[in-house]
Amino acid sequence: MLHIHFTADDRARLRLAERADPLWETVLSLHQMIRPDPFFAAWRRRTGAGLAAAGAGADLRLLTTLAPRSSYFPDFLTPSDDDGHPPDVGTGIDRVLSTGKGRLRTEIGRLASGMPRPPAWLDDFAAGRPRALHRLGDALRRYHAVALAPHADRVAADVRRDRNDRARRVLRHGGEAVLGALGASARWRPPVLEVDYPTTQHLRLDGRGLTLVPSFFLHDHPIALADPSLPPVLTFPVSRGPLWIPGHARREEDGGGRAGTALDDLLGPTRAAVLRSLDTRRTTSALADRLRVSPSAASRHATTLRRAGLVDTERRGGAVLHSRTALGTALVHGT
Structure with a gap:
């Protein structure tokens, strides 16, 4: 601290x-x-x-x-x-x-x-x-x-x-x-x-x-x-604007291949970023803070991913916790 x-x-x-x-x-x-x-x-x-x-x-x-x-x-x-x-x-x-x-x-x-x-x-x-x-x-x-x-x-x-x-x-x-x-x-x-x-x-x-x-x-x-x-x-x-896709470089490979850009194409860049961010369980507010989006936007994207079977959501006390499913993890890693 x-x-x-x-x-x-x-x-x-x-x-x-x-x-x-x-x-x-x-x-x-x-x-x-x-x-x-x-x-x-x-x-x-x-x-x-x-x-x-x-x-x-x-x-x-x-x-x-x-x-x-x-x-x-x-x-x-x-x-x-x-x-x-x-x-x-x-x-x-x-x-x-x-x-x-x-x-x-x-x-x-x-x-x-x-x-x-x-x-x-x-x-x-x-x-x-x-x-x-x-x-x-x-x-x-x-x-x-x-x-x-x-x-x-x-x-x-x-x-x-x-x-x-x-x-x-x-x-x-x-x-x-x-x-x-x-x-x-x-x-x-x-x-x-x-x-x-x-x-x-x-x-x-x-x-x-x-x-x-x-x-x-x-x-x-x-x-x-x-x-x-x-x-x-x-x-x-700072609070930033929409997810950053500079220029038209989304097809460039990064280490493991095209899985990252393919995930952007499949889900859209913001939801793909949400899914990547859930490498550990996060609350809605922590997810919003990490991606620099509003809590309502983070909740909306997590809900869409949950309906697709890519995210699990549970309530613990006053907090809502999100985590990736096995399917979501497989998509992130291109497997």
């Missing part, structure tokens, strides 16, 4: 960034390349094919090693201004590459300590060797050009819509209303914001305020920087 402790001054200095941060989006999209949520399955297929065509496989391996989908990745990969506001992508990459050697050594060391067999080349990054940093800058630029730049309009539109909704909430109910609407994994219990987290952390703002940074590619709980001495930032997932 992450506990963010507010003072009265911190509540007055709560800020909402105007746009997504391109470096946070880079890191969080890398996590979707490692293990995609259903919303990003088609994007991952298209991006994987684009990176392969560009000969950028080594870039992807480098970046996913530096930014694993785990409880820790280095803070220097997601720099911000002193006031927490996102830089543009070029400025952000320049700041990554200008990280001081002491900080590189500390953060790379912490990353390596969590790896069973850290690669030897991490020592070059920890030492701040120019050749290693030059390699990192090139990898970040190439990855951003293939994975993020083609989708900038969609990302900006969803972030803008989400920000406008939150701004209206502030006008009606005050600034703290934003803290109570950061998703099912976050709870505002004045003066503490609690976030479901893989580790136990306490972030005391001590009058510095907090900048909320919207993210399109973040799919789970909000994320803070690991170093509490840095300007406090909390990145949170």
Whole structure:
């Protein structure tokens, strides 16, 4: 659990960034390349094919090693201004590459300590060797050009819509209303914001305020920087539009073959995503939160799948729980 402790001054200095941060989006999209949520399955297929065509496989391996989908990745990969506001992508990459050697050594060391067999080349990054940093800058630029730049309009539109909704909430109910609407994994219990987290952390703002940074590619709980001495930032997932099928790349194969795209064709992309998400039993609200749809839409899709024999639904106390049937699992895995 992450506990963010507010003072009265911190509540007055709560800020909402105007746009997504391109470096946070880079890191969080890398996590979707490692293990995609259903919303990003088609994007991952298209991006994987684009990176392969560009000969950028080594870039992807480098970046996913530096930014694993785990409880820790280095803070220097997601720099911000002193006031927490996102830089543009070029400025952000320049700041990554200008990280001081002491900080590189500390953060790379912490990353390596969590790896069973850290690669030897991490020592070059920890030492701040120019050749290693030059390699990192090139990898970040190439990855951003293939994975993020083609989708900038969609990302900006969803972030803008989400920000406008939150701004209206502030006008009606005050600034703290934003803290109570950061998703099912976050709870505002004045003066503490609690976030479901893989580790136990306490972030005391001590009058510095907090900048909320919207993210399109973040799919789970909000994320803070690991170093509490840095300007406090909390990145949170925006409410997105319809299930994302970028371009016309639905026929691209992904590892096991065409089962994923065939399932989209058979059920429709949203119901296919619902079925994929039920790899573990979920409540209606958890399913809705995972797919970024309304609870009524999640319930409607689950009901349709249940009638087709693909989903089981049971009521337990005040909750409605959904799980896949054997037939539903066979369809997901193409068997």
